[in-house]
Amino acid sequence: MLVLIYYPTFVLSPGVLGHLNMLEMEASNLKQQDLRQSSCEEELNATLQALLRKRDQLQVEIKANTSLQKMRSLLDRTGVPCERNEDVDDQEDGSDNSQLLLMMAKHTQLKDLLHAHHLIGGYDVLQTRKGKGVCVSLATAYEGVYLETYNLEIDLGSNLRICRHNIPPFIPLERLVTQGNMQTDIRDFLDTLSQYLNAYAGRKQQLHLTKEIHSSVQVAESNALCTILVLMFTVPGEKAGATLCTLQYADHTQCLPTRVNIQSEDTALASSPQWKKNQALLLETPLHTALVTMKKTGSIA
Amino acid sequence: MDDSTKRILQRLIRRIPSQMLQTILGKWAHLSREDLHSLDFTQPKWVFTEHLLAHCEENGLTVKHITELEMIYIIENPNQGMWHGFQLLDAEEDAPSIELTQFKEQFKANLTELISHVSIKIKKHTDEAIWIRIAWGDNFTKPNHLKPTYVVHHLQTPYVFVTGLTSKHKPLLNQALVLATRYGSMKDAHLSGRNLTAIRDLLMRQYQQVFPTKHPKPLQEKNPVPRNPNIEKEQAENTENRLQMACEAFGDGTLPQLQKAVYKLETKFRDNSNKTLTGREEPFRGVVEFASTNLLESLRHCVSSGMASTPVTPLLSSITQKGRNYFVITDKGV
Numbered sequence: 001m002l003v004l005i006y007y008p009t010f011v012l013s014p015g016v017l018g019h020l021n022m023l024e025m026e027a028s029n030l031k032q033q034d035l036r037q038s039s040c041e042e043e044l045n046a047t048l049q050a051l052l053r054k055r056d057q058l059q060v061e062i063k064a065n066t067s068l069q070k071m072r073s074l075l076d077r078t079g080v081p082c083e084r085n086e087d088v089d090d091q092e093d094g095s096d097n098s099q100l101l102l103m104m105a106k107h108t109q110l111k112d113l114l115h116a117h118h119l120i121g122g123y124d125v126l127q128t129r130k131g132k133g134v135c136v137s138l139a140t141a142y143e144g145v146y147l148e149t150y151n152l153e154i155d156l157g158s159n160l161r162i163c164r165h166n167i168p169p170f171i172p173l174e175r176l177v178t179q180g181n182m183q184t185d186i187r188d189f190l191d192t193l194s195q196y197l198n199a200y201a202g203r204k205q206q207l208h209l210t211k212e213i214h215s216s217v218q219v220a221e222s223n224a225l226c227t228i229l230v231l232m233f234t235v236p237g238e239k240a241g242a243t244l245c246t247l248q249y250a251d252h253t254q255c256l257p258t259r260v261n262i263q264s265e266d267t268a269l270a271s272s273p274q275w276k277k278n279q280a281l282l283l284e285t286p287l288h289t290a291l292v293t294m295k296k297t298g299s300i301a
Numbered sequence: 302m303d304d305s306t307k308r309i310l311q312r313l314i315r316r317i318p319s320q321m322l323q324t325i326l327g328k329w330a331h332l333s334r335e336d337l338h339s340l341d342f343t344q345p346k347w348v349f350t351e352h353l354l355a356h357c358e359e360n361g362l363t364v365k366h367i368t369e370l371e372m373i374y375i376i377e378n379p380n381q382g383m384w385h386g387f388q389l390l391d392a393e394e395d396a397p398s399i400e401l402t403q404f405k406e407q408f409k410a411n412l413t414e415l416i417s418h419v420s421i422k423i424k425k426h427t428d429e430a431i432w433i434r435i436a437w438g439d440n441f442t443k444p445n446h447l448k449p450t451y452v453v454h455h456l457q458t459p460y461v462f463v464t465g466l467t468s469k470h471k472p473l474l475n476q477a478l479v480l481a482t483r484y485g486s487m488k489d490a491h492l493s494g495r496n497l498t499a500i501r502d503l504l505m506r507q508y509q510q511v512f513p514t515k516h517p518k519p520l521q522e523k524n525p526v527p528r529n530p531n532i533e534k535e536q537a538e539n540t541e542n543r544l545q546m547a548c549e550a551f552g553d554g555t556l557p558q559l560q561k562a563v564y565k566l567e568t569k570f571r572d573n574s575n576k577t578l579t580g581r582e583e584p585f586r587g588v589v590e591f592a593s594t595n596l597l598e599s600l601r602h603c604v605s606s607g608m609a610s611t612p613v614t615p616l617l618s619s620i621t622q623k624g625r626n627y628f629v630i631t632d633k634g635v
Contacts (some may be wrong), residue, residue: 126514135513164512224456
């Protein structure tokens, strides 16, 4: 490339000196070009190295993932990990590798199990505070409808400790913790707690549905835990008097009452065969459906 | 009606705000509908009280009926006076299955055994809370209806809320409650405030708590302050984190209205620049008090706006987590 543009004076000056200057400039330009080319080459080299490293890393990850998947499928099928992975290359840290892989496989299995459990309405466990705690969320449902979700935040120390929760105070959480087996068998503890909570949610929902659907039935007394319920029925007929029905749920892990008591101004009512049947009905079916049947048979208005 | 009864009624009508008079009197069973219509609620209160007194005398109403009216008023407007929370401990086997009539009988029997001149009124409110009004007397005087104690208890929970209780009568009430609810003892929950619903919600955890979830949807600030959009983008993640931590510590949505948090310090003074106070053996006694119209709301705002550092110090988050607003801090801890 000619550099006529830069030093026009030199081009115009005749003679050897002028010619030498021109040659000098050309030489320096060529050197600059060389430098530029070599720096470009260095950059490209560096990029190449980085891409090669990335490719190697990805290859290692793929290998680890495939062996993890193999381990996991073996675990799922048989419940027992295989002794040795056939194509493990380096023999020195082979055993550590397979131990690690086993841990990872079990971890993914547990996570999937928890997710499935959560999907069918059971509890879910989430890690918090970088592994120093877990948050358990217990879902409650009744007759296919999801109700409240309750949460427990547990501190993972040498002893498990519940640091925060939103479980209502009439559920005996402290009693379950101190007299139960939270430290040794947390699954059992969570299952029992879930039972209490689901039963409470079920009873509460029955009361709510009764109030909504059966407006002719008056609720004379109820309590926060929904274990005592006193209802007032109006019995159709000439002897239309007030009939009180007391339902007691002594087993707090159940949605059905343990005792049903019928009292009426008409003393013969309670011992009549129709009402004996009603009493049995209330003991065996949820409240709102039992009331529907009782209305159909004409026992109550 | 004797003078003291008249005075009780006069005081009560003075206390009830004019807008509420009609509704409260409407709920009182001892005033027939015609009587209610005949009363003129636009009159000045002292004239109105005279008319009401005349009606009550006509119908032969006694102190018992007036106290019913007072109870209706207090149940409708519980957020006045100073309420204190108490916790029952050591439940016995049959504590979870106590029912209302059993509790009523036991409580009345126990209290009248302990102190003979006492007037007790128990009422079950629609939200499963039992309200008890106690007017105390002693061996020589009749019950004093001008300074009653009100007690609120939810069956099957270990919490009791009390207002208007003097230290003289505290042990008597303690004993009667403990026996009637089948617990071992009762202790101070260190939670007090003017707002009964707030203390109740805090102790029974009926406010909206926030827990870490798998798919957290970003919590929205209820009243976002318009800010420079560029600054917002830079700080978006930090703001979200702070808001999440603030809500986890204090709750989401409307928070129970607490007015005060008191920290009594019994720790040694530690500041090397002050030579006179440092190095003393006995603790430096001080009291730190936070006061606000809605304390939890202010604390949550402090944390979410960055004024208080995160993670939230346990000294502040204990207010909601332990349900207390009075703490004694020693060198060994809270």
